[in-house]
Amino acid sequence: FFDYWMEYPPLMPWLAALAYRASLHFPPVGDPIFWFNLCFRLAFLPFTAATLCLVYASVDRISGREEALRVAGLWALLFAPLFTYLSWFEPLVLFFLVLALYGLLSERPWLAGVSAGLGFMAKVFPIAMAPVGLFSFRKTRERMLVVGSVVLGAALVVLPPLIAAPRYVLAGFQALRTVSSWESVWGLLEGYWSYGVVAPLESRIDPATAVYAVHPARLPWLPITLAFVAVYAVAITRRIDWTDRRRVAQFATFSLTLLILYNKGYSPQWAAYLGTLALVALPPARGLTYALLLDGFLVAEWPIAFVALDGQKEFLTAVILVRTGVILLLGLDCLSRTYEAPTWRWLQKAALPTTLVVTTVGMLATSGPTWRAFAATRLRQEPLASLIQTLRESQQSKDAVVIVQPQLLERLRPYLPAADIYLFPNVGGVAWARHVEWLPTVLQSHDRAWLLYDNSDEARRALFAELESWFHANGAPRLETWYGEVWAAHYVLTPFPTERALDARYTDTLRLVAATPPDAPLLPGSAFVLRLRWEASAPLPADFAVFAQLLSPEGRLVAQSDVWPRPPTSQWLAGQVTTSHGLILPADLPPGRYALCVGLYDAGGSRLRLPGGADAVTIADVAVAGQG
Known part of the structure; x- marks a missing residue:
């Protein structure tokens, strides 16, 4: 605030x-x-410990020590306060918020006012306690003390930088006023599905950047503001027994919910504020239910929505709408308990069940589509997407998948939940x-299997070579x-039929x-x-792949296996070389006789021409019987 502006009031940055x-x-x-994080978190530790004491003291003022001890224990077990302590600076704000509430309950107007003012200089929400103090304290002197204390608390923090560098302080408050909506119903209405964004830190030496907006504002904020003010004015001026401390706490909670609903944006860590006040103001079981629901929405937004789901719009929209509904129902639940009129009792009874129904329906309605959309998005971003799609297609015949690397299992299993991956x-x-014992055991019910290997893993290369040798000895690819970096081989694991002698000449130096x-x-x-057993009298002039194809009487391809021999054909020495091929017949193949053809092609796909001009040799007719 002396050298550049910040989007937060001064207390936290200092x-x-x-x-x-x-x-x-x-x-x-x-x-x-590391050291900064440690020092920063240790600085929040006294505030968190004091908040626990204040939760106890506040409930003690309302219901006595037994319930205070129970509520304090429940608060200590909540997820949001711990998570925000480790990740954000909410403990500072929460401390002043609960301290201001305690000031109201203990009838100390100066404490309530100073806490609200100091809290406002950490984040705006503790100021919600100030109007409650103006109405809960009945004497004019007490009300004036509340106002004066709020001003004093805020002034203690803001005056030094305001005097020294007024343009940066004013720019910070300008940023709070003009920030774009985010993670709220207002953000959805303005077509924005992401978190809050302000001007980059490196540009904040210029106060003019305080008006930076990540998206244009389309909503009429003056009428919206007047509507919320009118609702609050009607609510706070109705007949309320301000001597009832529980009702004071409940109206204070309503005030906070209304302020959060009005705010342009919402941050998941604010669940710590709402959950804490709900636990203090409502009966323990009811308050705990709201707090746990808000904890769940915290996790649903961050890290699930923004980290795991990459800000998926459909899921984030559902979370925002349901969470807003829960906050609204929490506010109405507290408001209905504040009033004495019996006409509000139906709302007291209906608020929590409605909250649970809304949350449950929202979860059930979005979980399935969200997961499917998330899986589809992650699959599109997965470098092995084409391999996964191929493996999915092969799962119709229950093909096994054998791997030697855990990282491959972690990448494949989410997309192939029913596959037999070993x-x-x-x-x-x-x-x-021992692979010679393990492989026959796991593959005994499979006649085809995939062998996969990530070529970037040097440590398991020798192990993969042993498995590959077993597959070649007991089947054919x-x-x-x-x-990408993954080598994939699809093997047929059936016994080899009896060998037949052939004499098919492909070149002057190569015969089958x-x-x-x-x-x-x-x-x-x-x-x-x-x-196939080949006899070469000299290496071929280039590297060729060997293909085996099964053709219908009309010449239509029905099954195929292409293999690049090892060693390659350009290195075949005088003597005999074998290549192995696995072929899989389509499940809907009509019965009949099919021609089994063998040939070679080069890296460009051009087939090797035989002396007679043909590009393949028919080595046998294969009979296919009917299913019946």
């Missing part, structure tokens, strides 16, 4: 500055803000099971390909001399393995 100066006395450690037992590549085509009719949806 406390942060003191914590920063204290942190400079400690040698740096790994985290550059992680080979190991720690950093050191196995505690239908597909081998890369999905034997193969293992199916020796019995197959069923639609079944799989078979094909082993």
